Amino acid sequence: MYSMRLENLDPVKAQRWLDSSLGNRNISRAAVDDYARQMENGTFPINGATFVFSKESNMLDGHHRCLAVIQANVKIQVLVVKGVEIGVFPTIDSGKSRSYGNLLTIDHIPNAFNVAATANQLWMLEKAGTPDQSSFPKSKRCTKQELLSFVLENNDKLQESVKIAGRIKRLGPQSVFSACYYLFSQKDRESADKFFDKLALGESLGKDDPVYRLREALRNYAMSPHRVSNALIMAIVIKAWNATRESRKIGQLVYKSNEEFPKII
Numbered sequence: 001m002y003s004m005r006l007e008n009l010d011p012v013k014a015q016r017w018l019d020s021s022l023g024n025r026n027i028s029r030a031a032v033d034d035y036a037r038q039m040e041n042g043t044f045p046i047n048g049a050t051f052v053f054s055k056e057s058n059m060l061d062g063h064h065r066c067l068a069v070i071q072a073n074v075k076i077q078v079l080v081v082k083g084v085e086i087g088v089f090p091t092i093d094s095g096k097s098r099s100y101g102n103l104l105t106i107d108h109i110p111n112a113f114n115v116a117a118t119a120n121q122l123w124m125l126e127k128a129g130t131p132d133q134s135s136f137p138k139s140k141r142c143t144k145q146e147l148l149s150f151v152l153e154n155n156d157k158l159q160e161s162v163k164i165a166g167r168i169k170r171l172g173p174q175s176v177f178s179a180c181y182y183l184f185s186q187k188d189r190e191s192a193d194k195f196f197d198k199l200a201l202g203e204s205l206g207k208d209d210p211v212y213r214l215r216e217a218l219r220n221y222a223m224s225p226h227r228v229s230n231a232l233i234m235a236i237v238i239k240a241w242n243a244t245r246e247s248r249k250i251g252q253l254v255y256k257s258n259e260e261f262p263k264i265i
Contacts, residue, residue, distance in 0.1 A: 002083045004050070010075040014066035017051070021059045022086075028064065034143050035068035039076060043145050050079045054086040103144050109151060114162045117175035119151050121230065122182060130261045131176070132231035157182060164193075167200040171218040172233050180237045183264055188245075195244055210243035213253040231261070238262045 009017075038044040051062035059066075062078075069076060100120060101113035109115055121131045123142040142150075151158060158178075165178035177196075184192035198211040205212035217236050221228040235255035242265050243250050255262075 002081060004079060004081050006046075006077055007080050008075055009051075009066075009069055009078045011070045011073055014069040017059045018063065018066050020053075020057060021063060027067065030141070031064045032067045032071060034141075035065055036072040038143055038145060039068055039072040039074045043143075043149075044076060045145065046077055046079065048079065050081045052084055053080065053082040055083050056086065057082070058086065060084060060086070060088075100142075100144060100147050103148060104151060107148065107152075109155065110159060111162050114165075114174055114178065115151060115155070115158050116147065118158055118162060118165075118178040118182065119147050119154075121175050121179035121234070123147065123150065125179065125183075125234075130231050131179070131234050132229060157185075161185070164196050168196070170222075171199075171215065172222065173230055176230050176234045176237065180234060180241070184241055187264060191245065195241060206249075208249035208251060210240040210248070210250050210253070213250055214240035217253045235259075235262055238264055241265075 035044060051065070052060040054060055065078070099113075100116035104112035104116050120142055123146070124131045127142075161178040161182040162174070164181045165174045168177055171177075181192055181196055184195065195211065198205065198209075199214065202212075202215055205215075207213075214236060218233070221233065232255055236253050239253060239255065239262050240250075242262065245265055
């Protein structure tokens, strides 16, 4: 017979539950680090997800969360289900993980997937100084709860940024352009609007105008048979913005992998 109740879980009990387990899929250290950070910050929610035990008192689900409790050295409240047939273990937690965009859609955020991608770009740029996810440790990546909190606090600005970037999405990744507009407008809203107008329209631009060089570079990357990273695209957009802010003409617009990622001025 099944039973469900709310229990306190501390590191000692978490280890005891892990010892009762008959095994689990490979442990994801990134998932453990993610949960542990939320627990340390007090943002790990009671969201209906349960710890599942068999009739024989073997833990069937909850391994990552137990390891996170031990790592964070905290006590949390959890929902516990006991009395499950051990034969159902292969069916537990087999659903597809929700993406950031799925999460925002459930929360009725307009333009959910574009907003999620933009927020993730901003998160990586703030925390690592680059939007290059390949160089960003998984343990430091934005949690779904952190992303949702950021979006809810900044939704109006994010929605506006996604709308502005939609005018030039034919030139490259919209999330990169919307993240750039979000950051540029914090420096100077009027200048950011003018910069993106010029980028979208391409009218009356001299060949040494940074926006002209940016449009040419983006067109070339769009036709390239090789994958072009978001970090490279964002870097040249920032370089063009900086040159525009300084009223500086440029002959070419490039970003090399050994360069320091440009700072926004």
